[in-house]
């Protein structure tokens with residue numbers, strides 16, 4: 001009656017892999033580390049010929065999209081300081097700075 005004992009636990013391997021992962025890149029907009037949901041955002045919208053992507057939180061991307069039109073985003077391009085000069089973005093970044101990297105919230109009010 002040989003009792004087979006598995007020599008390695010697949011779950012243990014998964015955990016190890018997770019621990020060895022490189023730290024997430026900082027968010028382009030708010031500068032906090034990105035969490036589990038990393039968004040590759042096009043500073044210049046793809047529809048406007050944008051090719052570069054930057055790491056972002058989904059909540060930060062949603063905020064940009066809610067506050068700027070594609071034309072404005074195209075005009076700012078990769079000039080994140082220009083975007084941060086916007087009072088609404090500045091306020092958001094100051095607010096989100098204290099949140100968990102994985103914090104997401106539906107945009108309650110979409111300004112139009």
Ligand SMILES: [Zn+2]
Nearest residue numbers: 027030057060
């Ligand atoms: Zn962010």
